[in-house]
Amino acid sequence: MAQQEQRIGRYALLLALSEENDPIVMDQKNVKSCVGKVGTMDSQKIVAAIETAAKSNGLINGNVYREVHALYHAILEAIQGVTRGHLQLSGILRTVGLRFAVVRGAPYRNKEEGDWIAVALYGTIGAPIKGSEHESAGLGINHI
Structure with missing residues (x-):
């Protein structure tokens, strides 16, 4: 069972749901995180934006396949x-405007369980017509 803290x-969800200047106060020990935004009609661009942010903020080592x-x-x-x-x-004429958060940490008391990574997305989706x-929203969690 994951520890409460x-x-x-x-x-990750709280970070993705927060506004730019909202203080997110969490007692997170040994946790790394980053946030960003992406707007696109191409799911590959979502992957690229999040992967780039995670690498440039030191959440994953881009040279280690299991982390990527x-x-x-x-x-x-x-x-x-x-x-x-x-x-x-894009194939079905949908566009997204998303805020994303990536969090890496060890959610289990047993240290042998190692690090896990969470990706949260929050924003809008719809036809590429304003309004x-x-x-x-979406959340993905995977072990490293």
């Missing part, structure tokens, strides 16, 4: 939440 998914692979699966799981199970955007979008 190390719920990396909850922390774990992040990739967490991203895809989060995108499926936003898109209701379909990874396609035709609605809110959506």
Whole structure:
């Protein structure tokens, strides 16, 4: 069972849901995080934006395949939440405007369980016509 203070998914969701200047006060020990934004009609650009942010903020080592692979699966799981199970955007004329958060930490008391990574997405999805979008969110968590 994940420790109360190390719920990396909850922390990622709070970061993604927060506004730019909202203080997120969490007692997170040995946790790394970053936030960013992406707007696109291409799901590949969502993956690229999150992967770039995670690498440049030191959340994953881009030279270690298992770290990149774990992040990739967490991203895809989060995108499926936003898109209701379909990874396609441009092919069906949908666009997203998302705030994302990536959190890396050890959510279990047993240190042998190692680090996990959580990706949270929150924003809008809809037709590429201003005012035709609605809110959506997604969360993906994977072990590293």
